[in-house]
Amino acid sequence: MAVLTSIRKSLGFITKRESFSKILLGTGCLSNVPENTVYGGPKPQDPNQRVTLTNLRQKHKKGEPITMVTAYDYPSALHLDTAGIDICLVGDSASMVVHGHDTTLPITLEEMLVHCRAVARGAKNPLLVGDLPFGTYESSTHQAVDTAVRILKEGGMDAIKLEAGAPSRITAAKAIVEAGIAVMGHVGLTPQAISVLGGFRPQGRNVAGAVKVVETAIALQEAGCFAVVLECVPAPVAAAATSALQIPTIGIGAGPFCSGQVLVYHDLLGMLRHPHHAKVTPRFCKQYAHVGDVINKALLGYKEEVTSGSFPSSAHSPYKISAADVDSFSKELEKLGLSDAASAASAAAEKLKPLNNQV
Structure with a gap:
């Protein structure tokens, strides 16, 4: 008082x-907040801050293409950060690319959360979107919301992505949005539905299919989605969907007329050279590098040098011990009855001595 x-x-x-x-x-x-704003209001984009839905809407309004890359771990997330990619998708395609399965169906929510957390630790600037894996949102809107909440709270994501096609998926998207979680939709080829689609087949290649792609995309927009992925549809169909929507479309195998594009990190880098990955790498993917060839060459070089004994050399044996200490060490080994070990230590020191003098 x-x-x-x-x-x-x-x-x-x-x-x-x-x-x-x-x-x-x-x-x-x-x-310190201006009176005419709420929580500071929108501010100029800072390259050191996370991309937000507001930033994406601004880019879309200006007609600036949106970049998205699918990544699954900390190192790749760091690369996306450095490159200034707008959106990082932690996709359920990790089931195929990372875990070696033939489809996206086997991956679990717990496995997806591990990937999400790893990416979140590495990518500080892109908007982070996590896929809802198969079997975690189809039963009810309650299940869908619970899974989406875990992706954000436990996975560190900013938004979720779900595959549409059936009315129940649209309902799930609407329920998640109403729970306060940003949702990206996905139409066209929806890999989780391959048992219905008859495999990884392009969609929208006839009139009925093309109309369904556009109508589903519109339904996702009406459910509150902030963007829609269009996968493996003809370019004119993607152009029609993009024109019909007021939200961005992100194309993958959908031609050049979408609001943005997405490719998988491993695919665009030409990362993997293996029969399995060749089987699951899509035809539409452009390889901007042949990193897999570089990796194979490096591994073969490593194997050859280890086999020949040229690695590690003195340059890669940086931890030194003085000659006096080697001598004392050898004497202690002798006292312990380890004569062969004492001889090995002394011989190693002698062998490295000329190389050490050159360093």
């Missing part, structure tokens, strides 16, 4: 609590 009385005396011209609050707000004592 004494402190409050002192404050009142020092501000003797204030007689009402309302006036006191107004003066404190006006002088910035209670808040």
Whole structure:
């Protein structure tokens, strides 16, 4: 009370609590937020800050293409960060690319969460989107919301992606949005539905299929999705969907008329050279590098040098011990009855001595 009385005396011209609050707000004592904004309002894009839905809407409004890459771990996430990619998708395609399965169906929610957390630790700037894996959102809207919440809370994602096609998926998307979670939709080839589609087949190649792609994309927009992935559909169909929507479309095997594009990290880098990966690498993927060839060459070089004994050389044996300590060490080994070990230590020191003198 004494402190409050002192404050009142020092501000003797204030007689009402309302006036006191107004003066404190006006002088910035209670808040440094401008009066006409909520939580600071939109600010100029900082390259060191996370891409937001607001940033994506601004790019879309200006007609600037949106870049998205699918990645599954910390190292690849760091690369996306450095390159300034807009969106990082942690896709259920990890089932095929990382875990070696033939489809996306086997991957579990727990496995997806591991991938999500690893990516979240590496990618500080892209908007992070996590796939809802098969079997974790189809039963009910309650299940869908629960899974989406885990992707954000436990996986560190900013948004989720789900595959559409059936009305129940649209309902799930709407329920997740209403729970306060940003949703990216996915139409066209939806890999989780391969048992219905008859395999990994392009969609929208006839009139009925093309209309379904556009109608499903519109339904996802009406459900509140902030963007829609269009996968493996003819370019004119993707162009029609893009024109019909007010939200961005992200194409993958859908031609050049989408609002943005997405490719898988491993695919665009030409990372893997193996019969399994050749089987699951899509025809539409452009390889911007042949990293797999570099990796194979490096591994063969490593194997050859280890086999020949040229690795590790002195340059890669950096931890030294003085000649005096080697001698004392050898004597201690002799006392322990380890004569062969003592000889080995002394011989190694002698062998490295000329090389050490060159360093």
